Amino acid sequence: MATATELRRSLWVLVAAATLTVMAGAILGPIVPQIQRELGVSGAAAGLIITTHGGVIVLASPLVGSLVDRIGPRRPFVGGLLVYGLGGGAGLVVDSYYPLLASRVVLGLGTAGVYTSITVLIYELYEGQAMERALGYRSSANSAGAAVWPLIGGAAGALAWNAPFGVYLLALPLGLLAAATIPDTRSSSDADDAAADGSGRSDETSGGIAELLAVFRDRPALPLVYVLYFGANALLYVIVVFYPQFLAGIGVTASLDISLYLAANGAAGGVSALAYDRLLRYGGRSTLVGAAFVLWTAGFGIATVVGTAVGAALPVILFGLGLGLVFPSTFAWVEAFAPADRQGQFSSYVASFGYTGQFLSPVLFGALVPFAGVEGVFAAAAAVAGVAAVGLGAHRFRGG
Structure with a gap:
């Protein structure tokens, strides 16, 4: 010990x-x-x-x-x-x-x-x-x-x-x-x-796909945790990939200036993650993740209408605050749901889903740019977060 x-x-x-x-x-x-x-x-x-x-x-x-x-x-x-x-x-x-x-x-x-x-x-x-x-x-x-x-x-x-x-x-x-x-x-x-x-x-x-699916069948919340981490990383890379393009449209083009916005996103996530265990006293993990969805919906929604360099800081801060709540919740849920003797295997899928989300994000959201511009990407991201917020809220309501 x-x-x-x-x-x-x-x-x-x-x-x-x-x-x-x-x-x-x-x-x-x-x-x-x-x-x-x-x-x-x-x-x-x-x-x-x-x-x-x-x-x-x-x-x-x-x-x-x-x-x-x-x-x-x-x-x-x-x-x-x-x-x-x-x-x-x-x-x-x-x-x-x-x-x-x-x-x-x-x-x-x-x-x-x-x-x-x-x-x-x-x-x-x-x-x-x-x-x-x-x-x-x-x-x-x-x-x-x-x-x-x-x-x-x-x-x-x-x-x-x-x-x-x-x-x-x-x-x-x-x-x-x-x-x-x-x-x-x-x-x-x-x-x-x-x-x-x-x-x-x-x-x-080493039981293969059949045993993996059996675990998911017995623990249906577990695959949803991986979907959550995939989505969080996909939305993160909406910020990483498309926010610099958005900033250029409002006159922020210097690489150092752009890096400061991305740094603000990371700093905000760091603050909420540091407070994560204390915030759990006021609500469970589902409450914190639901709050993150609301923050993301608001942040991406604001990004579709903001037009000033100062105002452009708010969306990345709101997104970062939400990210600092979702990431530790994901890992804690895996620990709670995964078989005790296979936590290495099931925690490794977090990395696989997360990096897949990062990789696919420019493909999934980038297809909107020719038709709707960068603002359309943010509107789609806000819609995804909003639907997730409503879905989580409805699930909690049904569950009492």
Whole structure:
């Protein structure tokens, strides 16, 4: 059993690692044009440097989840940090496109290991309100990373086009710190025995689609949690992808100015996530998620009519406040609904659904731009959030 001191120390290591999962793509956003010029590739090819790791996370996360269920989360967490640092930091010395793209695949594998292992470590190290608080801190760290890392990436890119890749190396000392501080949550001998003979957890996680569907049938709320996380990430990338275009239409074109709006979104999410466990005292997770839907509906609705640079700050702040309520609720619901001996597997689907939502968002909403403009995208996003708010409210009303 971990001591209170070990738990506090572990929490800060987990929080620090949580910012890295956001940094994986965010830190390179400001230097995409520089990558394009230096490597002599198209804008779409340069964009793949940012998005490739997300596709790897979608595919690799279920495998990582099964590994976590078999041997526990500590070793995949430490190993994931080391792989993350090596894969991301390789950009410092790679000066051609395809090797750089390959390094992003390695980065994705490391990120998948870190992302899912953080979730299960929180489940296994903390209980009750302490777990809710840790999940809130984790989401707050994600939001803070979304606010800060692009600014750091832009500043480092001013020194050299590949300088931002050096920031990934922070994962290496953090991995060593994790190895020294994160306690084992399971008996190492049990984990080694399970890994050696393929018994125990691995049997539970290898049942295929039929067993997965059986779990969803017995726990019908669980797939809805994944849909919630998919939708939240899809709406987040409506902000990330389309808000800069909207800002250009009202005269905000400087990259630093645009980054401040996105930073405000992340900062707002960080504030609400920090208060998450205290807000639960005034209403359950469904209440907080319902409040987030209302905030999102209002934020996107305002974005369809606002026409000033000052007024344009309000929609991103409202969206960020909602995001800080939805993300920790998602992870807490997975812990509550998933089978206790398969939490690695089922928490890994959160990452897969989230990154799929990010990837598909420009496709799903971008189709509206030729017909309705960016304002039409925001109107559609407001409608999605509004329907979700009404649906959740109706479900709670019927349930008493």
